[in-house]
Amino acid sequence: MANSVPLMEVRHMYKNFGVTVALNDVSFELERGYVYGLIGENGSGKSTVSSIIAGMQPASSGEMIYKGEPWNPTSMLMAQEHAIGMIVQEAGTIPNISVAENIFLGHEKMFMSGPFVSKAKMNHAAEELLVKLGIENHFKPSDRTADLDMQARKVIEIAKCMYWQPDLLIVDETSTALSHEGREFLYKVMKEQRENNKTVLFISHDLDEMCEHCDKLTVLRDGVIIGTLDKTEYDQDVIRRMMVGREVKGDYYRSDMNGYSDEVVLKADCITTLSTLTCFDLELHKGEILGIGGLSDCGMHLIGRALFGVEKILDGKVVAADGSVIKSPVDAINHKIAYVSKNRDQESLGLSATIYENIASTGYKINLFFANLISKKKEKEYVNKQVKDLMIKCAGVHYNVNTLSGGNKQKVVFGKWMSMDADILILDCPTRGIDVGVKASMYKLMYDLKMQGKSIILISEELQEIIGMADRVLMMKDGEITAEKFRGPDLSEHALIDFMI
Amino acid sequence: MTEKKKVSSLKRFFESRLFNQLLPIAFLILLCIVFGILTDGRFTSLNSLKIILDQSLIVGTVAIGGAFIFATSNTALSMGATSLLSATVACIVYNATGSPVLMIVTAFGMGILLMVFSAVLSTLLNVRVLFVTVIMMALFAAVQQSLLGGGTVAVPFALVNDLTNSGVHYILFGAVFVVSIILFNFTEIGRSLKMIGTNRVCADMTGISYKKFLTIAFILGGIACGAGAIIAVIRAGSISTTSLASLNMDVMLALVLGGMSIFGGSKSFVYAGVVGSLTVVALNQGLLMIGVDASYIQAIRGIIFLILVVTSQKRPKGLPAPEG
Structure with missing residues (x-):
């Protein structure tokens, strides 16, 4: 050809x-x-x-x-x-405009009707495109983009690109x-x-x-x-x-079958959120890696946000080990809970701030030398330890985070939570868009943390990762848990996939 | 190779924050030299420099407080009106009681009260600081006018003389400066405000409460407004409805001229307000001395402000990130 x-x-x-x-x-x-x-x-x-x-x-x-x-x-x-x-x-994509407007962004002139842009013409052209691509059932050209999930928005981008053949x-x-x-x-x-x-x-x-x-x-x-x-x-x-550039073993997940304690360190007690979750229960144990899997709109990402106090909870409560209720990120952090967001650049990093400033941001109350005064020396050690331990590849800690690659950005996010010595880590798609080398080091880190008695919630769209790392797996669909499985040699992607679709 | 290394380390210096903070000082010195030459040394005479220093006290004090608010990437337009209303009420209180202590306490109290009022409205109603402070600017000016009825409130010359001779204006400025430097650089306040300015969502999810720290920023802004109000009374001896008219614009111009981004965030620093206010006043004074008409000076200031805002709006380099 x-x-x-x-x-x-x-x-x-x-x-x-x-x-x-x-x-x-x-x-x-x-x-x-x-x-x-x-x-x-x-x-x-x-x-x-x-x-x-x-x-x-x-x-x-x-x-x-x-x-x-x-x-x-x-x-x-x-x-x-x-x-x-x-x-x-x-x-x-731009959130506050329609699907059709996103597809034809910058080319509105094609649909002029007198001095105005004809939305009807534009929607019609978009509809034709969606039919041609076979995705007309997923969303309508007139839908507001902000109302669609990340996946649908990505599909819009693909459609937008394909229009120009x-x-x-x-x-x-x-x-x-x-x-x-x-x-x-x-x-x-x-x-x-x-x-x-x-x-x-x-x-x-x-x-x-x-x-x-x-x-x-x-x-x-x-x-x-x-x-x-x-x-x-x-x-x-x-x-x-x-x-x-060196030998990497095919299997970089953990291979042990070590268990975890019965002690509950974080609990969702019949929580209901604005959308998807209704009277949802969950318990996380000391030393446990709890995997949560499902399709991206099944509600698993909401759970992470709700447990960290970001998502508004209408009914029910999130309870920490000492019985106190988590209502905000401040409460969560005071109970040594950390959260790595799926939307790293928007929610977990200050891109135009330096690596130093980002990592130090969790230590304002820790690196003190007298009363509320911050010790630059302690702060420097606080940051440098993470840069060294996590092997963050950077020209220097005073460079902006947006000069780093995706994997190294994620390491900075990990660094800021590792440095404050969190006991509970809520990780939402922590290895998304990250290469094998960094991935392997993150899995190793998660395992080490587990062995130190820390607890981890691993929310992921990659079943392999959950199977490879979790002690217990919850599969979700439409805001409900459809299956609970335990770590074992029989656990396979095949056995889980039916519970998510 | 070493040549190349030299070039890159020089380049690194130009991109560094230190350079960013030194540039405004260099600009100020250059400005003084240029005006000195143009005025045959009249501009750089001791007397002239002292006038510049004294005149920049008010703008400098308020701008130091403004830096805390601007660091959060919020634009406060009511600091001038807050200072004016605080000064007016403080004068009225002095005239009623005859107590300089009560006058000073009133100025600080009013400054904090008015600024916190703006902050609470913004956070409670979830309206941007910019819009709230535009309204407050008009509201405070209106209250001040109705208090004065279009006239002037003056304090006795003896009081002004006493306060001036004991250097109260310098003490106030110095205190605000030192305390602000400590709070901004050595406590969680400065760092938290900068993080909020960099990425408010991320700050929130790192346990930095927007409401709490915005209120703190406005309290500190209020203290600066109060101090600015007292300095204004000491310097003028009287307050009218047209006093401090350009203060708010001067504060913004000072912060930007001092090297701070108008969009706040990680590049914010307190002494931008000080360097900037000296530059603003030096620019005014210099232009006046070489005989530029006052109305042109306004236009020149406007143009400089515009240029600085546009250049600080420059998008970050290296998009997309140099990654795989």
Whole structure:
């Protein structure tokens, strides 16, 4: 199917961010009719190279040849006009407008009716698109985007991108925000691209998914291409080794069967929230890793928020070990409860503040030297210990958090809670969008914490992770617990999946 | 290689916060030198510099308090009106009782009361500080006008003389400055306010209560307004409906000129108010001395403010993050 001239050719590309070298002499070709995978750890340069192709930022040097012509895009709009579409990692929809308005954002002129934009025309065009993609049953063009869940919003982005019928579709870390159904839709779109003699550049952390859907896999490490594999050569252990540069065992979950104590440290007593949860009960024990799994809208994320005192509780209560009621994050933190949000950048980090400021933010009442005066020395130790223990890769602690890669950002979030020595950790999708190396260290950390007698609630959309780490698993559907399973050799994805759908 | 390293460490310095905090001082010194040359040294004479210092006391004091509020990424427009109303009531109280102590206590009390009133309205009704303080600005000015009936309230010259000679205005400024530096840099207050300004949701989920710390910021702002009010009375001896008219704008201009982002957050610092107020006053004074018309000075100040706000609005570099 491939033509003789490649669709896109990248030659000797370099990119520097200040002192950081993000891309170092990267060259590759993309031909028509293939799904290409780009894989590597956080900070390896995957997003950088794809965002350069899509016109989001320029390269420091090197050249690109697109359809036989030199390609120097100045904006994403220009890329879109030349049939290069990109679905980005972070949420790219505007909440307070309709689905149709999001799809045609920036192109409202297409639907002018006199001096006004005709919503009817726009909705009609959007409807046609949704039907064509086979997703018309999920939401209506006139729906307000804010009322939809994260997954639906991601699907809107995919639809928005596909409207322009891109020859080159770049999918950057999109599948992490999608559950089973959404992923299937994405895979279908990618497959159709290939069948129509078009090209996909797919970026993901999920090795299984990459191996299943990509025709060729290119591995990046520290901005350098380590190698490219054909589908016949796929071997997950080999790929992992190429990514990390050292031997990584296939199984990085815990392998022990150690139990936990009977002592209840946190309890949800018949809590009812504004949506989804009605008289919900839950008990967390000392030294327990409690896994909660289900589809993204099953209410499991709400539980994390409710236990930490963020979500408004209409009836019932969250009770700590000493019997006091948790009503706010302040109460929760006073009882040494920590919460790692699913929406890391919005809820767990101050992006424009430094690494130091973020980690120190949990220690204002701890690092004191006299009365309420903060000791800079103690604070410095408080921060540096975490940077060292968690091996946070940064040029210095006084750099802003938004200069870090996703995995390192997550480490900063962990750092801020580890440093205050939390006894209970509520982790909502803690390894989302994080590469294997960092993932493995997070799992190790969770295990160590458990062995120290700390309790963990692990809310995750990845069943493998829950099975691999949890002592007890709760499966949820529509705000209710559908199954309770215990750690054991028989526990498998197959045995759990029926309880969530 | 070493050459390259030198360049990058120099670049790092330019991007650092230290540079960000030193730049306003350099600008102030440069301003003084330029005006000194343009006025044949009249601007830099001891007498002229003392006038600048004295004039910047009011703006500086209130701006120090303002830094606490602006750090939270909130814009308070009522600090000028609060200072004015506090000064007016303090004068009336002195004239009624003859007690300078009561006058000072009243000024502080009024400052705190009025500012906390604004904060409580904002947090209770969940209305942005900006909108609440716009209304308060008009309301306080109206109350002040009805108290004075369009006239002036003056305190006896002897009192002004006594207070000036004992340096009360310097003491007040110094106290506000020192206490603020300590609270901002060495207690959880400053750090919490900056975190709120950086990301309010994240701050909330790190156990930093918005209501609590916004109220604290406004109490401190109120104390600064009270101190500013007393300094205003000491410097002028009387308060009319047109006193302190440009104070609020001067405070905002001072904070921005002092190197603080108008959007608050992690780059906030208290002495921005001090450096900035000196710069604002020096700019006014210098322009006047070289013969620029007063109405043009307003326009120039407006343009400078606009430029600084636009440049501080610059989006963070390196999007998307240099990651895989």
